[in-house]
Amino acid sequence: MEYAYQLAILFCIYSMLGISLNLVVGYTGLLSSTHAAFYGIGAYATAITLTAYGVNFFAGVALGIVISAGIALAIGIVLNRFSGDYYAIVSLGFNVIAYSVMLNWHELTRGPLGIPGISRPSVYRLDFSSNFMFLVLSVLFLVAVWLISRFIAMSSFGRVLKGIREDEAATQAFGYNTLYFKLAIFVVSASMAAVAGSVFASYVTFIDPSTFTVMESVFILAIIIFGGLSSLKGSVIGALILVLLPEALRFAGFPASIAAQMRQVIYGATLIILMLFRPQGIFGEFKL
């Protein structure tokens, strides 16, 4: 059972990452490959405040959101100068920078040693340190992220995001200052990734930079491409499948060491097969 809880928590974390990235990539059509950077910023913000200052977990989450949002705003302004393939490559560059900061700013992050001893939260009498209780907390965060994203996607704002994806110049011709819309969704998306990072840090109780590489961004991209761009439901299904896939391999009798190696191969292969036969993903209404 414990094992199922752990998988379910991971599923919640990746669902949050998928949903939030989908707002930028699927809805707005901006191929961001820097999502793991915001995920990492949230994780580190929470880990550092919790271990060094012993503040409340929720204060750590809030701090992660604020820092991620601020950095996303700055990055978003730079990224606004690019579009299409260049956008993807420049955003990837930001992930590389974020990773090397985590790796080299020893005073703050302890570099490759990572930060151990991150506690799980407890509020008054509610103790979230068991896997089950932590799962409850993760689900609550996921529901919040889902509801906010859904509200955004269904709003007039969400429609403008799609307009930007389809034809940014025409959207401007109808009176939208698209820069503000792109920045707003980029910041919201980064904030949600930071929440996922906080939950992750508190869940595993130890973080190091290796979780927040470009590969992780690509993995989150794989989730949303798999589930379907501009479908929130798709992102959740994508997360479910890609989190469970390696476990399925284990159950299929692959030894753990091989299963781990096979993971990447299988992700790659399934993505290629999906793109060949259903480029809009499982639930997607839109293909890149």
Place this chain on the structure above:
Amino acid sequence: MAILKIKNLQKHFGGVMAIDGLSVSFEKARVTSVIGPNGSGKTTLVNVLSAMLNADSGIITISNGPDLRKCAPFTAHFYGITRTFQEVRLFEQMSVLDNVLIVLTERNVLSAIFEKHGAYHLQQAKTALETTGLWSKRIELATNLSYGQRKLLEVARVLALTASGKSNIILFDEPFAGLFPQMVKTVADIIKELRMAGKTIVLIEHNMDLIRELSDHLIVMDAGKLLAQGEPEEVLSRKDVIEAYLGE
């Protein structure tokens, strides 16, 4: 009353002078048509008037507004200017209804998130789509429409914007091209009604019958320059106009 004026406007692309020292003005509640051979700069004129492109020099004045020549693309909307595109530009992978709603909703980020006028906008979109005969197609993706329907959807967007009072200068870039006769009539009627409602209309069109039927004033462009302008019949009977345009 001239509501929109341009003076000494110039716009070049590399070595091509698309607009070359053009000075004209557009009257309120009138249809001003623009004709000219292919490549004479008509679409460029629309692009510049809608601030999608900034001209190199000259002045574009709109009644008590700033010099539009220097404005960012999204500002033209706030001075009541809207347009259609010669090469249809729809939000392809969005529904027909969303293609209209998007021109009606709040322009400000926060107001757009917490939009308060959903039902009202839906009503306006419905009216515009009914007038253009597209209401039954509202849940289709724009990309699945026929060519004629796509052109009509562009007109529906303009119609919704003008009905909402957010637009009073409309630039039509060849709205009739490739339409069946029935659709031509629909669009012609819409243009007449917009004129009756006091809107300022700039119409680019190649069909002389439609020009005669709809225009109050006619401008002839050639190689980015003003060749002639005036009362349509009179202009169309001028020898230099016939040579430059009708003769070819």
